[in-house]
Amino acid sequence: SVKLGELQYMHDMAVCVDKFGKIVAVEPQRDLENVMENVKETLCQKLAWDAHDLAVTIAKEGQFFFPGFIDTHIHAPQYPNAGIFGKSTLLDWLNKYTFPMESSLASLPKARRVYASCIRRTLAHGTTTAAYYATLHVEPTNLLADLCLAAGQRAFVGRVCMDDRDVNPAYYRDESADEALARTRAAVDHVRAIDPAFALVSPILTPRFAPSCTRECMARLGALRRSYGGGGDVEELPVQTHIAENAAELALVKAMFPECDSYADVYDRHGLLGARTVLGHAVHLTDAEISLVARRGAGVAHCPCSNSALTSGEAPVRRLLDAGVGVGLGTDVSGGYSASVLEAARQAALVSNHRAMPVGKWADVPDGERERARLSVEEVLHLATRGGAGVLGLGARVGGFDVGLEWDAQLVGLGLVAERPDVEHEYEHGHGHHGTRATDRGNVDIFGWETWEERVAKWVFGGDDRNVKKVWVRGRLVHERE
Ligand code: GUN
Ligand code: FE
Numbered sequence: 001s002v003k004l005g006e007l008q009y010m011h012d013m014a015v016c017v018d019k020f021g022k023i024v025a026v027e028p029q030r031d032l033e034n035v036m037e038n039v040k041e042t043l044c045q046k047l048a049w050d051a052h053d054l055a056v057t058i059a060k061e062g063q064f065f066f067p068g069f070i071d072t073h074i075h076a077p078q079y080p081n082a083g084i085f086g087k088s089t090l091l092d093w094l095n096k097y098t099f100p101m102e103s104s105l106a107s108l109p110k111a112r113r114v115y116a117s118c119i120r121r122t123l124a125h126g127t128t129t130a131a132y133y134a135t136l137h138v139e140p141t142n143l144l145a146d147l148c149l150a151a152g153q154r155a156f157v158g159r160v161c162m163d164d165r166d167v168n169p170a171y172y173r174d175e176s177a178d179e180a181l182a183r184t185r186a187a188v189d190h191v192r193a194i195d196p197a198f199a200l201v202s203p204i205l206t207p208r209f210a211p212s213c214t215r216e217c218m219a220r221l222g223a224l225r226r227s228y229g230g231g232g233d234v235e236e237l238p239v240q241t242h243i244a245e246n247a248a249e250l251a252l253v254k255a256m257f258p259e260c261d262s263y264a265d266v267y268d269r270h271g272l273l274g275a276r277t278v279l280g281h282a283v284h285l286t287d288a289e290i291s292l293v294a295r296r297g298a299g300v301a302h303c304p305c306s307n308s309a310l311t312s313g314e315a316p317v318r319r320l321l322d323a324g325v326g327v328g329l330g331t332d333v334s335g336g337y338s339a340s341v342l343e344a345a346r347q348a349a350l351v352s353n354h355r356a357m358p359v360g361k362w363a364d365v366p367d368g369e370r371e372r373a374r375l376s377v378e379e380v381l382h383l384a385t386r387g388g389a390g391v392l393g394l395g396a397r398v399g400g401f402d403v404g405l406e407w408d409a410q411l412v413g414l415g416l417v418a419e420r421p422d423v424e425h426e427y428e429h430g431h432g433h434h435g436t437r438a439t440d441r442g443n444v445d446i447f448g449w450e451t452w453e454e455r456v457a458k459w460v461f462g463g464d465d466r467n468v469k470k471v472w473v474r475g476r477l478v479h480e481r482e
Contacts, residue, residue: 001067001382001400004321009452010401015065017407019053021475026403057470059411064452067400068128068408068471069341070388073240073280073301073330075133076144077105079118081334085309090246093310093335095169101334102135102160103172111140112147118339119151123479125340126468128408129154131240131278131301131330131392133206136160136174138183142190149194149201152478154408156392158206158240159187161221167211167252177216184221188228188237200474202238204278209242210266211252222271238276238393240301241267244289245281246312264289273298276393280330281306282320283313290316290323299326299391302383304347306335314351317383318373328388329380342463345380349460377457411470412463414455 002008016025027034059065081101085093105111122130132148132155134141141159148155161184163174174180188203195201205221207213213221221239228237244250244263253263260266264285267273277298285293293300302315320327329344330336336344355362355373362370375383389399398408450458459467471479 001378001386004382004387005376005379007378007381007453007456011452015401015407017475019475021406021473023401023403023405023407026401057411060413062415062455063411063413063469065401065409066126066412067385068398068410068473069126069384070129070328070392070394070399071122071127071331071339071341071344072131072278072299072328072388072391073133073303074118074122074130074333074339075102075335076115076118076333077102077111077133077135077140078334079114079121079339082339083337084334085337087311089248089311090335091248091252098334099169099172105135105140106137108140108143111135111137111143115140115144115147116151118333119147119153120479121339121465123151123153123471124465124468124481125342126410126412126465126471127153127339127341128410128471128473128478129156129388129392129394129398131156131158131204133158133160133208133240134187136162136172136180136183138186138190141187145187145191145194145201145203152200152473152476154200154394154398154473156202156204156238156240157187157191158204159184160206160208161217162208162212163214163217164212167256174217177214177220180213180217181220181224184224204238204240205272206239207241207272209245209249210263211249211256215257215270218267218270218272225274226271236274236276238278239272239274240278240280241272242280243267243282244284245307246310247284250284262286262289262292264292268292268296278328278391280332281312281315283307283315285316285320287319290320290325293320294324299328301330301332301388301391302327302348303330303332303336303344304351305338305344306330306332308347308351309337310335314355316355316373317348317352317375318355326387326390327383328391329383340464341384342460345384346461348380348383349375349377377453377460381456381460407472407475409472410468412459412467413469414459414463414467 012029014027014029018024081097134144145157161180162168163177163180191201191203207218225237257266273296275297278301280301282300300320331339331344333339352373352375356370386399389395397406469481
């Protein structure tokens with residue numbers, strides 16, 4: 001996705017990736033031999049590569065490479081609950097399903113089972129980067145980071161902060177801001193210990209949402225965000241939280257933080273709004289809040305599956321984009337029912353169509369503005385890749401196939417000709433006894449009239465993990481479909 005709404009199709013191209021996982025060349029495939037020679041002669045010498053280590057993966061007919069998906073908002077400990085929400089809405093859903101499940105993951109063996117299958121499943125869906133909320137427990141959160149590193153999934157791993165003693169249940173909360181901060185530092189330090197340069201796994205500060213946190217907790221997280229440096233190449237810590245998801249939540253925030261101008265202002269006053277702040281949902285932000293978010297350089301995780309499942313609303317994605325706010329996609333498992341970013345992309349397109357219909361609260365919106373709300377296949381795929389990369393501050397590292405970016409990619413197969421074995425049919429000619437063998441190549445002609453744009457649209461609306469044949473992160477093969 002070269003820019004919002006524009007996919008660049010590179011036919012018969014070769015992408016060369018070095019052993020550090022970086023894309024070093026993108027060349028026409030007819031020059032593949034030249035490329036390989038060049039790699040062998042120059043790069044191998046320069047980088048002391050062994051030419052025998054070179055591996056080639058070729059997309060068969062009907063297959064294509066696509067940048068890995070970026071899930072900017074997913075709760076790993078809620079993975080077992082995916083699909084379970086009934087008719088609940090946010091605040092009762094948290095109490096009924098979510099806090100009990102999260103608190104049960106204090107058990108390390110249980111956390112290991114849940115997190116390992118969550119990582120396996122998201123990789124199988126082509127998610128090469130995930131911004132994970134864990135739980136408030138330090139050891140299980142650290143285990144999630146360990147498992148991401150071992151599985152090779154690029155990840156942000158956040159220990160959830162929730163120290164408010166009224167909103168959070170007694171069985172699942174930090175007992176004080178001190179405790180929230182100490183546990184947060186322990187989780188940050190662990191990630192730094194296992195991946196000092198944050199090459200694959202990064203910590204992320206995670207105040208659950210304003211109602212869950214005291215002012216002291218948020219202010220100290222804001223200070224930690226800015227003060228973090230540690231002498232490395234890491235400047236500010238990223239932050240993730242929820243914002244303006246649901247009407248009852250808005251009322252709660254207003255009652256709890258009367259001194260603040262708005263929900264966004266709560267985070268801003270506590271130093272939590274900045275570049276690499278990922279705001280989940282943002283369904284009900286006012287224009288003033290959107291402009292504040294844009295000024296601070298914070299981004300939004302658009303979670304359409306969750307917003308529909310929990311009856312939260314339809315996020316104003318076009319307004320956010322028009323205001324210059326970066327937007328990525330989030331599955332928001334298990335507010336969202338699916339761990340697939342492709343499903344989130346599909347739902348982003350459908351929900352945007354709802355905003356374009358002249359019914360309900362959109363009836364009074366002028367026709368042109370309503371029509372503009374619609375998101376195309378090309379746009380939702382942008383959100384799923386480069387959009388998410390931008391929101392997470394990874395725009396210079398992943399999201400596309402530019403030279404210099406890292407090879408986070410999926411090999412997608414559409415079940416075309418190459419997927420089917422050639423079927424030999426006996427054709428009877430006339431009434432004779434001599435059958436003539438002909439090869440039936442299945443639906444080859446059907447694909448003769450489809451453009452690649454149409455094939456990609458079919459993938460977005462009808463595809464799933466069966467189409468994801470192989471997945472790489474930083475050049476490492478991390479998933480292969482049998
Ligand atoms: N707001 C606070 N916590 C959560 C959560 O776990 N999921 C969603 N969707 N919204 C939240
Ligand atoms: Fe969420």
